[in-house]
Amino acid sequence: GQNIDQPTEMTATEGAIVQINCTYQTSGFNGLFWYQQHAGEAPTFLSYNVLDGLEEKGRFSSFLSRSKGYSYLLLKELQMKDSASYLCSSENAGNNRKLIWGLGTSLGVNP
Amino acid sequence: DTGVSQNPRHKITKRGQNVTFRCDPISEHNRLYWYRQTLGQGPEFLTYFQNEAQLEKSRLLSDRFSAERPKGSFSTLEIQRTEQGDSAMYLCASSLGKGGKNEKLFFGSGTQLSVL
Numbered sequence: 001g002q003n004i005d006q007p008t009e010m011t012a013t014e015g016a017i018v019q020i021n022c023t024y025q026t027s028g029f030n031g032l033f034w035y036q037q038h039a040g041e042a043p044t045f046l047s048y049n050v051l052d053g054l055e056e057k058g059r060f061s062s063f064l065s066r067s068k069g070y071s072y073l074l075l076k077e078l079q080m081k082d083s084a085s086y087l088c089s090s091e092n093a094g095n096n097r098k099l100i101w102g103l104g105t106s107l108g109v110n111p
Numbered sequence: 112d113t114g115v116s117q118n119p120r121h122k123i124t125k126r127g128q129n130v131t132f133r134c135d136p137i138s139e140h141n142r143l144y145w146y147r148q149t150l151g152q153g154p155e156f157l158t159y160f161q162n163e164a165q166l167e168k169s170r171l172l173s174d175r176f177s178a179e180r181p182k183g184s185f186s187t188l189e190i191q192r193t194e195q196g197d198s199a200m201y202l203c204a205s206s207l208g209k210g211g212k213n214e215k216l217f218f219g220s221g222t223q224l225s226v227l
Binding site: 030031033035041042043044045048050087091098099101102103104106 | 151152153154155156159167202204210211212214215216217218219220221
């Protein structure tokens with residue numbers, strides 16, 4: 001089957017580093033996306049990985065291991081505004097390239 | 112480009128009434144998706160279009176739900192005989208639809224439906 005798992009909730013302190021993990025089981029894997037969603041707002045794109053390794057973009061980095069079906073989103077120098085839900089999504093090449101979504105990880109940043 | 116536009120932003124209706132939502136995607140985007148989302152959950156896939164063709168409709172979706180994209184541009188989602196369980200945020204998203212990073216979705220602000 002096709003499935004994406006990520007923790008439901010995480011908390012961290014302002015200025016700290018937090019890692020949000022995502023494991024996926026999909027057929028015809030063709031890339032993994034991370035989105036950020038603030039309460040009451042639509043998701044916005046953060047990152048895309050298709051090759052193994054780390055992609056860095058400012059305070060946010062995303063890692064992918066295709067052999068392990070595993071990704072993580074790393075947030076550095078946490079700010080209060082980073083409190084949001086983080087959604088992991090996988091693209092399936094064999095399913096009309098439709099995205100499969102996790103339920104999201106709700107991150108709370110405390111002062 | 113102003114991004115993906117959805118209207119209305121909020122809709123309150125009585126059970127049993129029909130409602131229709133509109134989505135205007137980014138103009139050069141071929142793919143258009145409809146999702147439903149409730150609090151604390153990820154987006155739940157409803158249906159999607161490649162240009163004007165509806166490629167897939169969720170098997171979880173009842174026959175009360177229908178969507179169109181008549182000219183491959185804007186799309187409408189209609190819910191007939193609404194039920195209280197239909198209360199949710201309805202999100203529209205579009206993408207270039209060419210695979211890989213071009214599957215990156217751009218979301219509209221959503222339509223929050225409340226069925227009383």
